[in-house]
Amino acid sequence: MKKRFENQNRMLESFGHEFLVACPTCKAQAKVYSLGEYSPYQTGIIRRFSCLHCGLSKEYVPKRNHYNQSIVSYSDTWVDGSINIGGAYDWFFGYPLYLQTSCCGNILWAYNFEHLLYIKRYVEAELRGNYPYYLSMESRFPLWMKSAKNRAAVLKAIDKLEGKARE
Ligand SMILES: [Zn+2]
Known part of the structure; x- marks a missing residue:
């Protein structure tokens, strides 16, 4: 039987509860x-x-605009003072994601293990649901x-990242 992926219409934002990043000091997870x-x-x-490897820790409360709203950027390049969504870094500090690797001339990345497994289920599937919600990840996978x-x-590449996630 062919593996099937039903659209769950999850947005990238729904995986932002945790980012595995490379520590800027010791490079560990x-x-x-x-x-x-x-x-x-x-x-x-x-x-x-x-x-937890070198003990570095930082806290940050993102800035707001004049309407008391978050300043969010979906640009490809990092914008200082914004929350930056969509690149291979966490939204708030801009540290490089720990789960990233080159693949097919591009970079495959995931925020965390759950996000990685979601991508995996999608890629594995030979049959995919039609007409995903246009803002969902399914409709935005490259x-x-x-x-x-x-x-x-x-x-x-996903296998390799699964290994890294377990480090
Ligand atoms: Zn560290």
Whole structure:
């Protein structure tokens, strides 16, 4: 029987409860998480970086605009003073994701283990649900990740990242 992936219409934002990042000091696996609601649109929340290997820890409450709203950027490049969503880094500090590797001429990345498994289930599936919600991850996966000819290579890269996540 063919593996099937039903659309769950999850948005990238729904995986932002935890980011595995490379510690800027010791390069080991560290975490970025929120003390409270993790939505990037929730203001006044302390966002924390913590590395258990070298003990480095930082806290940051993102700035707000004049309307008391979060300043969120979906640009490809890091914008200082914003919460930056969509690149291979955490939203708040901009540290590089620990779970990233080159694959098919691109970078495959995931915020955390749950996010990685979600991508894996999608890539593994030979049958996929039609018409995902346009803002969902399913509708935004890049073509190289969706292509059947890249499936084996992408799954191999995901395997490698699963190993890293368990370090
Ligand atoms: Zn460290």
